[in-house]
Amino acid sequence: MSLRIYNTLSRQKEEFSTLEPGKVRFYVCGPTVYATAHIGHAMSALVFDIIRRYLEYSGYAVNFVMNYTDVDDKIINKANQTGQDPFALAQKYIDDYRADLDKLNVLPATSNPRATREMEYIQNMIAQLLEHEKAYVLDGDVYYRVNTKPDYGKLSGRKIKDMAAGSRISLDDRKESPEDFALWKSAKPGEPAWESPWGKGRPGWHIECSAMNLHHLGEQIDIHGGGNDLIFPHHENEIAQTEALTGKEFARYWMHNGMVTMTGEKMSKSLGNIVTIQDFLKDHPGDVMRLWVLASNYRAPLVYGDDVIEQAEQNYKRLLGAKKPALPGAKGLSEAAAFSLLKAAEKARRSFKEAMDDDFNTPLALAHVIELVKSINQARSDGATATQLEGAQSVFKELSEVWGLQLEGNITSSADAEPFIRLLVELRQEARAQKNWALSDKIRDGLKNLGVLLEDSKEGSSWTWEQK
């Protein structure tokens, strides 16, 4: 079975094929860096990280570009308010964001272009649009002439007429048409500005992404991603600009993740219902956030709340359990049972791929992974040896790595402690043999307080570091 992807452009799932065999040109809109990133940003980053990892797992070489918008009104306003240099401010939030992503185990992009470092390419693109009369200059601003693009609105399903009817477009009498948008904004006093043929100024938001795409990936790309709040006007305008220039279809597949919602509302700065990534990571390992995202479809709104995080936490502990070693004194499974464990593992891998191939159906794939975990646990409690568990456990490891799960727990211990723990466990075994329950419970409780979990069985006790 081959990969199918839901394309916002056609509003349906389509067979995936690439411009160049085996290669994927993948662009994702990154954040505007003017504030600490919240878990909505994290969701988007995780969704596209998972997609990117799966494409690589499937054998594609992925050129993954994520930009930073590092100059815009928000950044300038914030810098003015706090008396900071806008460039230093943007840099700080870029560094913070990258640090957050590292903790979430999001792979670094192939490249992270930034608007301020692409000025040459941005201006070049604007100049060409002017040359083709797709844009016009107005008092030092440059606007895109929307009515030169007959299919404008094809991504968002909007018509220019409808938009004109909407009362929320601010009317600017100077523009030829209200829907025309800025490619270049003339500088106001005190704002960062770049020299240009149209006077000092800075680029509009939409043209940045178009120019960076063109520069880093070429005239046509395979996948363009971002949050679904960017469909209009941002992505619509990117399409207009790029296609007006190249005359070719810009992106073949448009992918959009749903919004994180809190008590029914979108999580966003302007609503003030923010949970930052750092807030979240204070209480939970990064894997928990990944599992929270994996548990529902990337296109649907993602509920944030105590319930669902608790559920992700439980799933996390469950998956960690699959990595446990064989029981002490395991007698071994029959050959038939060992074989059927391997079959179960292979089936899990097949089902996992099938689910992922269907527009990255992670909730379904997760169900298959949990089935595998169940099989492993069953085999383990039936006395499978380490060797017998190995095959299934390596499949489990393979699949969890495709998703970027680390499943290491947040162990703060050092290996140095292990001999001492083993000694205590042995002593407790002796106490248990003598039915000295008081002492044996004391050791167990004491170790638990130190983060070591004991599991008793007839054959003896095993221990693991407590997760989280």
Add this chain to the structure above:
RNA sequence: GGCGACGUGGCCAAGUAGUAAGGCAAGGGUCUGCAAAACCCUCAUCAUGGGUCCGAAUCCCAUCGUCGCCUCCA
């Protein structure tokens, strides 16, 4: 007002025509000295009302409701 998405058990969630996967929570059980973990069992007719069809959560129409976008936003 326009455009788009959506409404499945207490919670999350898969499923686009043949009579509802999975997880969490809950209840019962096995194992255990007692626990913990693990395993087993139980737990929905799919917003509402029509329609199409031998047959619909799945297609069509209507109604109600939710969310997103139309202004910066992952």
